[in-house]
Amino acid sequence: MMEKHIRVLVAKPGLDGHDRGAKVVARALRDAGFEVIYTGLRQTPEQIAEAALQEDVDVVAMSILSGAHPHLFPKVVELVRANGMKDTLIIGGGVIPEGDIPALKKAGIAEVFTPGTPTGDIVEFIKTHVKK
Amino acid sequence: MSTEKEKIQAELDAYNASVEKATAKFPERAHLPEQRLYTPLDIKDTDYADDISFPGVYPYTRGVQPTMYRGRFWTMRMYAGFSTAEESNKRYRYLIESGASGLSCAFDLPTQIGYDSDDPISEGEVGKVGVAIDSLADMEVLFDKIDLGKVSTSMTINAPASVLLAMYIAVGEKQGVSPDQLKGTIQNDILKEYSARGTYIFPPRPSMRLITNIFEYCSKNVPKWNTISISGYHIREAGSTASQEIAFTISDGIAYVEAAIKAGLDVDAFAGRLSFFWNAHNNLLEEVAKFRASRRIWAKVMKERFHAKKEKSMKLRFHTQTAGSMLTAQQPNNNIVRVALQTAAAVMGGTQSLHTNSRDEALALPTEESVMVALRTQQIVAYESGLADVIDPLAGSYYVEAMTNKIEAEAWDYIKKIDEIGGAVSAIEQGYIQKEIQDSAYKWQMDVESGAKTIVGVNKFQVEEKPVEGLLRVDASVGEKQKGKLAAMKAKRDNDAVKKALADLEAACDDTNENLMPHILNAVRVYATLGEICGVMRKVFGEYEAHTNL
Secondary structure: OOOOOOEEEEEOEOOOOOOHHHHHHHHHHHHOOOEEEEOOOOEOHHHHHHHHHHHOOOEEEEEEOOOOHHHHHHHHHHHHHHOOOOOOEEEEEEOOOHHHHHHHHHOOOOEEEOOOOOHHHHHHHHHHHOOO | OHHHHHHHHHHHHHHHHHHHHHHHOOHHHOOOOOOOOOOHHHHOOOOHHHHHOOOOOOOOOOOOOOOHHHOOOOEEEEEEOOEOHHHHHHHHHHHHHOOOOEEEEOEOHHHHOOOOOOOHHHOOOOOOOOEOOOOHHHHHHHOOOOOOOOOEEEEOOOOOHHHHHHHHHHHHHHHOOOHHHOEEEEOOOOHHHHHHHOOOOOOHHHHHHHHHHHHHHHHHHOOOEEOEEEEOHHHHHOOOOHHHHHHHHHHHHHHHHHHHHHOOOOHHHHHHHEEEEEEEOOOHHHHHHHHHHHHHHHHHHHHHHOOOOOHHHHOOOEEEEEOHHHOOOOOOOHHHHHHHHHHHHHHHOOOOEEEOOOOOOOOOOOOHHHHHHHHHHHHHHHHOOOOOOOOOOOOOOHHHHHHHHHHHHHHHHHHHHHHHHOOHHHHHHOOHHHHHHHHHHHHHHHHHHHOOOOOEOOOEOOOOOOOOOOOOOOOOOHHHHHHHHHHHHHHHOOHHHHHHHHHHHHHHHHOOOOOOHHHHHHHHHOOOOHHHHHHHHHHHHOOOOOOOOO
16 A cells, blocks of 8 residues: 555645645645645645646645635536546545535545544545545 | 742752652643742742833833723724625624624635635635625725724735725725724734735735835824734744744734834834734633733834834734634534633733634634624623733732743744844745744644643543534625626726726836825725726736745
């Protein structure tokens, strides 16, 4: 499993500047042995899909704290899949009300991690679900 | 005297020896700092007259006013805003009727980054984290039936602060309130946007020009306005420690003062309108010490470094908000207790105004009911707890005084380090400040995950919970509504006047000697939109690009 490094794109879609969580997760994933690329702030879904393709990642992990997730998360899934990346694992996190999660999962977000999640849970989820 | 110290030292040594073994039986508490007890020995070098002194007296350790809350309470200022101007106006009037003494406007992200609601980049974000403001027309609705001559308004707006301030001035004009009567604050602190909060637009140089333009304009025309709220709040939220919070923020403050002096302003003409914004975090006594240390440092900076003459220039006045990042999504009612303790810290630390967070904010924007509990928390602390009855009640505590000294010393080390790098702007450009904050944030998270730090309900005392019901939901149609309003406004306004005002603004942007405020005000008055005005400035100034190193 770990012979070839798992490549993860940590992405901040939308306009919110709260990237404490994204950066902490990025670093925890890196410390867990993944190769991590962080997009920085204010990425459009198009930019994220393009970066995922260019970097040939296995996982796209997005963080939103502004409430724009119902619009932006599904958009990213759609564009990543449209690029032919059928197996890429796409996960999300941030301030996301429980009630929004079923719709996000239906749209193709494999898992949603809410505040208080230990980074170890995210590492385990990726290891279990990534397709390489 | 020295014999008394020797006696205390001997007794302390005996005490430490006697409890060493006993405390070793409690490994769960072993991660705490070594020192368990504070005595007069910890503050033996502290001089009452020089270091602590009286409230309203340099170095203002005990507070900036002589009377503090024996005059009047702090301003209970609840940060609010969401959806459309109509919806937010309702919430503001509700807060005023409930006894809030000042307004605090939250703007949505497109507004904070200078985009109109109909910009493609705004999609999904309109009205989400604050109110959407596209033009003066929205601002008129936002303050409908609110007398700008009476209320004081704080606006959390940074990169486009000049534009929102101009809109506020223009609403005042329409209400018959002259600019010199307006009271309030714009956050206007761009440096912490680069290092911690993320809603920057332009590169540092033109951003600093906009800020000094505002200082100058307001000192002449809007004298009661606080022209900047130099913010540690977001630096702390991004993960910094208490000492880093005040050090990085005061370094930002030094950069603003230097820029204004370089632009030819007299320090005492603008420094009295500078204000600060601190976080009230979980560790109550450390926070009180932090607030006290921050006042002492700023007083020294202004007196010794910038040779301010007026006392007002040396006084660090601050707003406080309880720590959003310390709210838990788990067992959200526990947050009410956290906020109460944080409120106690802010009050014992001598804050000038306070926003208390609501229990449900780790999940969504707060409901009216939970905002009420948060406001009541302040009122209970003010009227019932007794904490506001005595000025700086923790002064003289061996621990709090020693902690005040320690935080001050740690902050000075950082400030010196940043000076060596070439000041806050260079330190941000080199990513130094961002890296320090990131490292602290990561350490915090690892401490929580290892159990070294306990967060009740998160890594200890967890329970199975049902999803919280009745969260506030921003109407998904707000984006469409806002687009409709914007189109109707554009069809109605004098578009030739808009074109002319924008061309005039562009020319002014090109001339670095020109103060941009009057030009922005002219554009706002003819209903040029925020996106149009910021678009002109983007064209001339360019945009900031962040480089993030993990």
